[in-house]
Amino acid sequence: MNRRQILLGASGVLAAAAVGAGAWRSATGTMSAYDDYSARLRAPLSGEIADLIRYATLAANGHNTQPWRFAAAADAITIAPDLSRRTAVVDPDDHHLFVSLGCAATNLAIAAAASGRPGEVIIDGPTARYTFTNGRRADDDPLLAAIVRRQSTRADYDGRPVPPGDLAALQAASVVAGVDLAIITAPAAIAAIRDLVIAGNGAQMRDAAFMRELKSWIRFNPRSAMESGDGLLAVASGNPSLPTALGGFAFDHLFDTAAENERYARQIASSAGIAVFVAEQADPAHWIRVGQACQRFALEATRLGLKLAFVNQPVEVAALRPELARLIGTTRRPDLVLRFGYGPSLPFSPRRPVEDVISS
Numbered sequence: 535m536n537r538r539q540i541l542l543g544a545s546g547v548l549a550a551a552a553v554g555a556g557a558w559r560s561a562t563g564t565m566s567a568y569d570d571y572s573a574r575l576r577a578p579l580s581g582e583i584a585d586l587i588r589y590a591t592l593a594a595n596g597h598n599t600q601p602w603r604f605a606a607a608a609d610a611i612t613i614a615p616d617l618s619r620r621t622a623v624v625d626p627d628d629h630h631l632f633v634s635l636g637c638a639a640t641n642l643a644i645a646a647a648a649s650g651r652p653g654e655v656i657i658d659g660p661t662a663r664y665t666f667t668n669g670r671r672a673d674d675d676p677l678l679a680a681i682v683r684r685q686s687t688r689a690d691y692d693g694r695p696v697p698p699g700d701l702a703a704l705q706a707a708s709v710v711a712g713v714d715l716a717i718i719t720a721p722a723a724i725a726a727i728r729d730l731v732i733a734g735n736g737a738q739m740r741d742a743a744f745m746r747e748l749k750s751w752i753r754f755n756p757r758s759a760m761e762s763g764d765g766l767l768a769v770a771s772g773n774p775s776l777p778t779a780l781g782g783f784a785f786d787h788l789f790d791t792a793a794e795n796e797r798y799a800r801q802i803a804s805s806a807g808i809a810v811f812v813a814e815q816a817d818p819a820h821w822i823r824v825g826q827a828c829q830r831f832a833l834e835a836t837r838l839g840l841k842l843a844f845v846n847q848p849v850e851v852a853a854l855r856p857e858l859a860r861l862i863g864t865t866r867r868p869d870l871v872l873r874f875g876y877g878p879s880l881p882f883s884p885r886r887p888v889e890d891v892i893s894s
């Protein structure tokens with residue numbers, strides 16, 4: 535059976551499953567209920583500690599596992615790893631997990647400073663602590679408004695280049711000690727990175743353990759995303775909303791390496807550029823710093839009207855890292871790869887309630 539036949543077969547299954555709009559809605563949830571849920575997660579900041587943590591949790595994080603625990607004290611908020619949310623296959627050394635903590639630390643620092651609690655982030659081994667100081671209230675931080683609008687947008691962009699002034703602003707916004715950022719806009723270099731993304735994607739899709747882990751984090755419809763408050767919502771990646779069992783079937787039988795590679799090639803060709811983050815050292819403290827820089831990049835990009843999406847295959851498949859490093863002229867381990875450009879907004883991804891991530 536070729537791919538087309540499988541697709542046609544699947545559409546028959548889909549039609550058979552669509553026993554009625556009411557049954558479909560109750561199995562998948564409606565987008566309007568999901569939009570209300572998303573809007574509540576992104577409500578304006580009140581300045582309460584729990585609300586600062588809500589803003590922190592809106593940060594980018596690998597597979598949307600939200601691998602963090604927050605602890606609030608009179609003088610600080612600590613972000614510690616939640617190792618029960620590791621993704622051992624795609625992230626065996628917890629690199630992405632610690633990057634995710636750094637992303638949350640950036641949001642927390644911006645939100646806290648804007649609501650009258652200026653401070654500084656101190657990285658202490660595997661934890662990040664935001665310590666309140668008596669500094670200036672930073673209620674005019676232009677990145678604050680971007681926290682609720684930023685998203686990973688896995689869509690085709692429109693191919694327009696980013697003006698040099700905005701590329702310089704992206705670079706300037708992302709400065710964090712110990713982390714370098716390479717912004718690549720030359721078509722030949724982008725094509726070379728595209729080839730690594732495709733090679734990495736092929737390797738991952740041939741890896742049954744990778745696919746099993748990925749599937750366990752996919753939420754095939756808004757109802758299941760709202761129930762778990764985590765994971766990768768199918769419609770937030772431009773895929774249809776399906777009842778969970780049917781989504782699992784489609785994932786197992788219709789997810790096709792050649793089609794996915796084509797999609798990555800098209801999406802990278804539609805992007806204005808690629809950003810690669812590289813830390814001075816490969817350890818949890820530096821990975822947290824990479825997350826801080828990357829989240830600042832994402833917020834500045836959002837402020838400038840840009841969209842972005844991670845294409846991390848060349849750093850996740852360890853064998854591809856040396857070639858990526860060579861392409862960007864470093865001998866260090868590259869940490870993150872993102873594409874950016876002008877594109878549409880997609881539905882936001884879910885988050886767990888703040889009560890679920892606060893340690894008492």
Ligand SMILES: Cc1cc2nc3c(=O)[nH]c(=O)nc-3n(C[C@H](O)[C@H](O)[C@H](O)COP(=O)(O)O)c2cc1C
Pocket residue numbers: 592593594595596597598629630631633634637684685686687688765766843844845846847882883
């Ligand atoms: C360290 C890290 C690695 C990530 N890797 C990928 C990736 O390879 N591919 C991808 O599509 N998204 C990747 N993401 C994006 C997350 O899936 C995304 O942040 C999460 O699902 C939450 O969605 P949001 O960014 O739209 O809020 C990564 C994010 C982080 C922080």
